[in-house]
Amino acid sequence: MSDIAVIPARHPGKAEAERRVARRYRAERRFRFYGIAAIGFAALFLVILFADILSRGIPGFFHHRVGIQVTLDPATLDIGDKRDPDALRAADYRAVIREALQALFPDVTGRAERRQLAGFVATNAGAEIARRVIAEPYIIGSKINVNLPVSAEADLYYKGKIKAGPGQQLSAETGVLLDRLRANAFVSQDFAWNFLENGASREPEQAGILAALVGSALTMLVTLLLCLPTGVAAAIYLEEFAPKNRLTDIIEVNINNLAAVPSIIFGLLGLAVFLAMFGMPRSSSLVGGLVLALLVLPTIIIASRAALKAVPPSIREAALGIGASRQQAIFHHVLPLAMPGILTGTIIGMAHALGETAPLLLIGMVAFIVDVPGGVTDAATVLPVQIYQWSTFPEAAFQAKTAAGIIVLLVFLFLMNGAAILLRKRFERRW
């Protein structure tokens, strides 16, 4: 039998105990308040960020158009009797537009004013008429109604982003002319399909995001195909098969260190190895994907190892206990259970890669890409690089493009994450 010593506790008085309890509750309330304040702070910034980007970016998706009537006179078009597509494409549609505008403003006679008038319509407006004429050549000679994009300046004026008058970006006369145009012709705001259909351009009304979007998608594809199997394989080997010795310890430490290496170093590595040593095509999404795969690999390995480690050992033992080989145990039982965790790590890594700019600048993905890349070896750029480029352009119209680009990047990110989360849900549903 054990004799239990009396515990020498001194019980405080009732008042003191109540004070102590009150203090404890106060401390807890205080801590909760700090937590809520922190979340509120973060949420506030998120709201400000989104509000700012949306308010600045959404106008970038729209463009003003002016509806005018043009006469497709073969003489003005300077095509004579030729009706083949090449000739039609080379025809002088600007002249047709110029005539139509002059008809709207018969009182404008000055040479400079007339040129200004013609400049209200975007430079690519002629191409739109050309597309229509090539499709239906029989309309030549007749009058047709067209809805043409206005120039970037006119667009900004109509959106209220710039003003006319002394000391403003536009002269008072230009303002008067633009107001009159709106009064005489049908000026409307329309979704700027250009932005989603075109590649890069120096002309803001023609600049589009598609090339960068496709470049990003191709780069992400290369990254995913490369780093998911490699990362998972490395994680499985390290976690399940590798002997625990000094060498594997060193490897482990190095993988952890690699995750902390600044991304620009990976760009230098890509430049030196993939471009200089292997001579891979410059600014291609293949090289971009390779570099980003290197960047993401440590994240995926670490996340996958954690996911594998989190699978209860009882499952492993159960499989081994009925005579499954180690590999069968891992591939039939452990890996499916670790898959949600692995996918979470992959989502984080891929999101990281999608927003990465610095290493891609070094391997030349900053090039001015007009054409949409058709494959992984074509020169390409990616969304963050494109956004960076636009933000450096001086034209006011590119500010809206920058913000619109950011929205596209965010939507891409949400879609990618959404797909991964759906995939993860599918795995999780298998109990």
Add this chain to the structure above:
Amino acid sequence: MADHIVSTYESELKNLTRSVVEMGGMTEKQVVDAIDALVKRDMLLAQNVIAADPSVDALERVIEERAIITIAKRQPMGPDLREIMSAIRIANDLERIGDLAKNIGKRALALNGAFQAQKLLRGVEHMGELVLGQLKDVLDAFAVRDADKALAVWKSDGEVDQLHTSLFRELLTYMMEDPRTITLCAHLLFIAKNVERIGDHATNIAETVYYLVHGRELTDERPKADASVYVGAANQEPAR
């Protein structure tokens, strides 16, 4: 043996043994008093013996109840289980001994006033002393878990049986000689039988103590020397 990890279990077992020893003391006193009351014709003492019996019975019930609760609660193993089972068995034997002592007391009361020859009582008195010694020894053996002492008691049972047989013959002779003693002798015959039965219970207790200590039953045939069942059967000793 070391103490149990559960101290209440330990004290339950110790209390159980203590109760059995206490009950042993009570029945021992009953037997002593019953023989005394008979020999000294002390009617008050005889009444005391009878009056003491219900408390012995009550103690037996208490022991049994505690033993059952301990079994249910602790699921005892090995020697612990034997200890509890032994307590139940010994308490049972002691209760029977108490009943037999009570019976002797009753007969002592019944004999009051009847013609009594001291020489007739001597045989019963002698047998009583012998059995009392056995009872004392076996209770000691239980208290200190002495299997050897218990074995000695077990072996000595033959002596009591022989004494019983010869007393039986002796009393028969008296009754034949003087029919006036028949009532007395008949009572004495039953008393002798009771004393012999007390001896049997003491032997049972000895067996239980042996089982308690060694964990196996005494398997040999007990030395039986009570031939009284055959007395008068054509005066023949049974073929063993």
Add this chain to the structure above:
Amino acid sequence: MEMPMTTAALEALETPPTKIVARDVNVYYGEKHAIRNLSIDVPARSVTAFIGPSGCGKSTFLRCINRMNDTIPSARVTGKIAIDGEDIHDPSLDVVQLRARVGMVFQKPNPFPKSIYENVAYGPRIHGLAPSRTDLDAIVEASLKKASLWEEVKDRLHDAGTGLSGGQQQRLCIARAIAVSPEVILMDEPCSALDPIATARIEDLIDELRENFTIVIVTHSMQQAARVSQRTAFFHLGILVEEGPTEMMFNNPTDKRTLDYITGRFG
């Protein structure tokens, strides 16, 4: 004099052949000497219980019998363990085949996170025991019946195995183990996570399985060892202290340490 024989006496008379023989087994975990010079004979078609305080090496030895200790890198086993005279450490014997012959049931019910059917079918499938789907169905049904689970799950074979109650899960694990028709079943505290009713069912099942399998069970419950086993071995500090018929071990063990342990006197 003719005495009617008790069942215990009858069982003692027919001495079953020895299934598992261990001689001078030593197990080391790194520097730790977990089992010292252990030798034991386990009879066929009977239940042998290993009892002893935690860390005494009983589970370690159990895991030696199907070489589950191989999965622990620091573990080293010396000495000889033979099943039906065949050395389990023989290089020609594949450990995967050994584990098909020596099934194991673990402390915590660990069904795979798959359907009830898949849990039982997995073993026969990887060992190629069922050439056709009908054969596999038959194996699954027979295994579940033998594990007394069939009646409870026959209408929901394709539900999750993890959705069963703890006791049912453990019986599912037993069904999974017997689906590959092993000769020996090792059970590592199979009831420690179960309630008394589920425990009673498992014990009843163990008693039935004894007809066809050699069962070695590690248990912390001495009452359970006394109830289900025919032989009991007591381990202490990596040593096999005493081994013998269960009745003897629980009524009158030879070694004082065994006595102290079974009566609850261990310090």
